[in-house]
Amino acid sequence: MTDWLDDLRLESGPPFLAMGMHALRLDEWLIVDDDRAADLAVKADLLRTDRASVFAAMDGTHEASAELLEMVREWLTAHGIAVPTSDADEHPLIAAARLVQEDLALLQYVDGEWVLTAGAICFPTHWTIGDKVGLPLEGVHAPVAHYESELREKVDRFHDRLAVDRPAWRRNWIVADTNALHLRAYGGPIHHVPVIQPDGSPMWIRSERQTLRRLQQTDAIVFTVRVQRAPLGVLLERPDLAGRMLAATRSWDARKRMYASTGGALDQLNEWLERVAGGAHPTT
Secondary structure, X not given: OOHHHHHOOOOOOOOOOOOOOEEOOHHHOOOOOOOHHHHXXXXXXXXXXOHHHHEEEXXXXXXXXXXXXXXXXXXXXXXXXXXXXXXXXXXXXXXXXXXXXXXEEEEEEEOOEEEEEEEEOOOOEOOXXXXXXXXXXXXXXXXXXXXXXXXXXXXXXXXXXXXXXXXXXXXXXXXXOOOOXXXXXXXXXXXXXXXXXXXXXXXXXXXXXXXXEEOOOOOOEEEEXXXXXXXXXXXXXXXXXXXXXXXXXXXXXXXXXXXXXXXXXXXXXXXXXXXXXXXXXXXX
């Protein structure tokens, strides 16, 4: 299912960033689909073989994590999904992460700032939880092009005002040269895709559906991230979306282009989008 493509924010910049928050219905807090078993298997493998890169928690996060685990169990049960008994010796945030396709993170108010205090992040988009745990929101988002000038104050105010009974959701997107769920942090030169094929391969549209909920008992904020992907070629049947994406990517300045590198293939992506948006599907 690719209905989520219509939720993508594809406006031209500047500004290049927007909160794009929407009210969240609690019955739509999480997404469960046919990939659940496969996604949870990938999570389990990462937690077994590479836990240090996908999980981190500061002291003082156990109570909020336990509250989150109970919320996850209740939501799944209410939606007819069998929930196995969790290992009592396991950190409750890991136990919660094993049950859902979303990545989970906790934000807590520490010394006047919202701080990322814990996370089970198995499906990151070029970052690791170990590099960001303990950082305030400004530090977490430091690599994001134009965050300081366009979003920092809005994001801070949003977290301050987020109410228990008013959760929210938003989306972001990139185009990547892989459909892998776990994208490690950049560790070397950006890989350059040699060519984008007429069918759009090897490129994928990668979107993060993000939700934020304030926990009633501990006052922490839970941040969920569900990665959804579609082959770039789906736009062959949606020239309207291709045109909007092209307008957005053409508007990017150098900082935005570098941050949203699209695997180093942005110029080729724009050429491909232009052909699709013009109604002539690529043939060479």
